[in-house]
Amino acid sequence: VKFHDLGLMIIDEEQKFGVGVKDKLKLFKASVDTLTLTATPIPRTLQFSLMGARDLSIINTPPPNRQPVDTEIIGLNEEIIRDSISYEIQRGGQVYFVHNRVQNIHEVAGMIQRLCPGVRIAVGHGQMDGKKLEELMVAFMDGQYDVLVATTIIESGIDVPNANTIIINQAQNFGLSDLHQMRGRVGRSNRKAFCYLIAPPLHLLPNDSRKRLEAVAQFSDLGSGFNISMRDLDIRGAGNLLGGEQSGFISDIGFEMYQKILNEALQELREEEFKDLYTEDASVDDMEFVQDCILETDLELLIPDTYVNQVAERLMLYQDLDNTKNPEELEIYKDGLVDRFGELPEVVQELIKSIELRWMAKSLGFEKLVIKSGKMIGYFVAKQTSPFYQSSIFTQVLTFIQTNPAGVKMNERNEKLRLIFERVDGISAALRNLNRIGVQLKTEKTISDEL
Numbered sequence: 001v002k003f004h005d006l007g008l009m010i011i012d013e014e015q016k017f018g019v020g021v022k023d024k025l026k027l028f029k030a031s032v033d034t035l036t037l038t039a040t041p042i043p044r045t046l047q048f049s050l051m052g053a054r055d056l057s058i059i060n061t062p063p064p065n066r067q068p069v070d071t072e073i074i075g076l077n078e079e080i081i082r083d084s085i086s087y088e089i090q091r092g093g094q095v096y097f098v099h100n101r102v103q104n105i106h107e108v109a110g111m112i113q114r115l116c117p118g119v120r121i122a123v124g125h126g127q128m129d130g131k132k133l134e135e136l137m138v139a140f141m142d143g144q145y146d147v148l149v150a151t152t153i154i155e156s157g158i159d160v161p162n163a164n165t166i167i168i169n170q171a172q173n174f175g176l177s178d179l180h181q182m183r184g185r186v187g188r189s190n191r192k193a194f195c196y197l198i199a200p201p202l203h204l205l206p207n208d209s210r211k212r213l214e215a216v217a218q219f220s221d222l223g224s225g226f227n228i229s230m231r232d233l234d235i236r237g238a239g240n241l242l243g244g245e246q247s248g249f250i251s252d253i254g255f256e257m258y259q260k261i262l263n264e265a266l267q268e269l270r271e272e273e274f275k276d277l278y279t280e281d282a283s284v285d286d287m288e289f290v291q292d293c294i295l296e297t298d299l300e301l302l303i304p305d306t307y308v309n310q311v312a313e314r315l316m317l318y319q320d321l322d323n324t325k326n327p328e329e330l331e332i333y334k335d336g337l338v339d340r341f342g343e344l345p346e347v348v349q350e351l352i353k354s355i356e357l358r359w360m361a362k363s364l365g366f367e368k369l370v371i372k373s374g375k376m377i378g379y380f381v382a383k384q385t386s387p388f389y390q391s392s393i394f395t396q397v398l399t400f401i402q403t404n405p406a407g408v409k410m411n412e413r414n415e416k417l418r419l420i421f422e423r424v425d426g427i428s429a430a431l432r433n434l435n436r437i438g439v440q441l442k443t444e445k446t447i448s449d450e451l
Helices: 019-026 043-050 078-088 102-115 130-141 178-181 207-218 227-235 257-271 312-320 326-339 346-363 393-402 427-450
Strands: 008-011 034-035 069-074 093-097 121-124 147-150 163-170 193-198 292-298 367-374 375-380 406-412 415-422
Touching: 008 019, 019 069, 043 227, 069 207, 078 093, 078 102, 078 163, 078 193, 102 415, 121 130, 163 178, 163 257, 178 207, 193 207, 207 227, 207 292, 227 393, 227 415, 312 326, 312 393, 326 346, 346 427, 367 427, 375 427, 415 427
Parallel strands: 008 034, 069 193, 093 147, 093 163, 121 147, 163 193, 292 367
Antiparallel strands: 367 375, 375 415, 406 415
């Protein structure tokens, strides 16, 4: 197809398109706006969105009265298969049975007929004549059959609200995206739907197959496609961002660490190889020299179990605290704690202040902050050629040391520049010390702006 002036390309069911196909689609035109739609983006597409190379929008609101699909991993148990099919038919529904081998699909249909005599069974697969397959699907949608034994051709585009049980044979052979898409064929009305994944015992399966099945069973809530994609990214890795390989090593180091390494590499390229492209965008003083500051301390910083007694809840609160980006969000977080659990204990107050301390340390160019034995040691940017050492921030830190010689000193150890504060007995004291530099920085900035 030759387009006169292609402006927008929409790709539906994006997970069905391989890297090579998508590269060919890009050749339609040098620059074209592209919108891809999918319930489960493939790992690399998701990675592009997470690193900011593509915009990502998530539809979280399910259709009215839609319920989650109950998902269960079972062995090849004839009783469970018989009972699940009988239950669905008794309540007036229909059943999908997915068996992805055409060679013996009729044998499977015969087994179901033996287990459930009197049940009307149809068999459909991609090698059938198109017209016959269409007639079969229309008959199934009209309710002329109770069970449809089919291959994965039912995976997308099929909307039969009356079919609310799906049984997937040899589920360990399917990808996460396939399993999620097939499960999406049921539960398309206000009825409770069921999905049974037939697989060998989990301990006999390869590591990745086991993780896939556990992920599908775990993420069965409405709108969980994004979580499943994140798990897929974790299991398979993002692969080469610009090549055809779909493999990686995320599972070895963890997704968070992978993202951190990737961001650091991108920042390094901006500052060195491609610095000419970014000179117009920002001056040295506007650059962000440190992505995150690590805090190491022997002080007690935690949410005690006497304040929040559930472990899962405490872990979630720690994660929410770490995700706060500014003082306003931190204040909302603090108010939420007080509202839910009562007045903040002192250790929790210190924990919240430690987030402010990390922000302040990061803005001053500290990659690591150690508070132990009544001392605070801040480690500046490790890379000695970093533009940080030519910035006004570092100049003001030096000025602060000169004007406050008591209790503050700077030295170098193992080729790392350190700033040492004496007599720091807690997070509040550490924050006060760094604020002294911060206040001076703000004052200098204000004076220079006025001039």
